[in-house]
Amino acid sequence: MVSKKVLIVYAHQSSGSFNSAAKDAAVEVLTAKGYAVEVSDLYAMTFKATATAEDITGEVKNADHFCYGEETKLAWEAGKLTADITEEQRKLTEADLVIFQFPMYWFTVPDIMKGWMDRVLTLGFAFTHEKRYSQGIFKDKKAMLSFTTGSQESMFSANGINGDMNVTLWPLQNGILHYCGFQVLAPQIFWAPSHVSSEARSTMLEGWHTRMQGLLGENPLAFTPLDCFDGEKGYQLKPEVHEKHAAKEFGLTVGTHLGKAPTTQQPDESWSLKNE
Ligand SMILES: Cc1cc2nc3c(=O)[nH]c(=O)nc-3n(C[C@H](O)[C@H](O)[C@H](O)COP(=O)(O)OP(=O)(O)OC[C@H]3O[C@@H](n4cnc5c(N)ncnc54)[C@H](O)[C@@H]3O)c2cc1C
Numbered sequence: 001m002v003s004k005k006v007l008i009v010y011a012h013q014s015s016g017s018f019n020s021a022a023k024d025a026a027v028e029v030l031t032a033k034g035y036a037v038e039v040s041d042l043y044a045m046t047f048k049a050t051a052t053a054e055d056i057t058g059e060v061k062n063a064d065h066f067c068y069g070e071e072t073k074l075a076w077e078a079g080k081l082t083a084d085i086t087e088e089q090r091k092l093t094e095a096d097l098v099i100f101q102f103p104m105y106w107f108t109v110p111d112i113m114k115g116w117m118d119r120v121l122t123l124g125f126a127f128t129h130e131k132r133y134s135q136g137i138f139k140d141k142k143a144m145l146s147f148t149t150g151s152q153e154s155m156f157s158a159n160g161i162n163g164d165m166n167v168t169l170w171p172l173q174n175g176i177l178h179y180c181g182f183q184v185l186a187p188q189i190f191w192a193p194s195h196v197s198s199e200a201r202s203t204m205l206e207g208w209h210t211r212m213q214g215l216l217g218e219n220p221l222a223f224t225p226l227d228c229f230d231g232e233k234g235y236q237l238k239p240e241v242h243e244k245h246a247a248k249e250f251g252l253t254v255g256t257h258l259g260k261a262p263t264t265q266q267p268d269e270s271w272s273l274k275n276e
Contacts, residue, residue, distance in 0.1 A: 136181015
């Protein structure tokens, strides 16, 4: 039987970090379960974070007005992407599950990991206009975010100062992972490991160990299927889908909330008064 493959895309500078411990735990547990685990240790690889014309070997189509998406699509088709990108694409093609392990930086992934996403998820290879979201190229693969924060959990709640973590993760989980078709597993969040006791840190790692026992069998997060939107009408929800949800208390997803969720950003009407 061919074993399932897991790719861990890992971004931390230090082998003594909590992120390193979470990554090592994943390698240990998933390998013991019989999966083939590969790690892309981005800082150790000095992975290039910037999306530039240097990602293409040889001539580009239009050097005067270089369009990264279009040029890298052509380069991917012609086998002219640089070796570092091609190697990550090879790992991704083989993987059944991709785990992104990182410390949260400015409410998102560190730049080196964003660079991996910008450069490896090439147009044509990872998505096309026709193949995205629920019909995306990687719809038979799973992916998940596993990360640490500096903030306590309460700060990232619906009543907390940072706002709801579900909102924070929407661009990554929907805009990148699900956009490429991945079935997105619930995130693994290690809250504020630098600010808790060593017992609490051990408990968090034990929880991760336990979760990994059934990780590949977990149901992914729910997203609205692509065919619920009308491509002829600017990808708005089809009227029948909208109607079906009109009387419901909540919207469809964090992003497509139908104006119901408290996520709607309103202008601050008192601002001009305060600054008069
Ligand atoms: C540029 C930048 C932007 C940031 N933006 C945000 C943000 O937007 N939101 C936010 O919440 N935070 C933010 N942070 C904070 C950041 O997310 C945290 O500092 C980080 O997540 C902590 O994880 P770590 O792995 O680096 O912890 P570490 O400091 O490496 O580890 C925490 C503790 O775990 C211990 N440890 C290591 N291995 C083990 C083990 N095996 N078992 C038990 N304990 C162990 C370590 O010794 C240490 O005491 C930001 C930080 C930076 C630098």
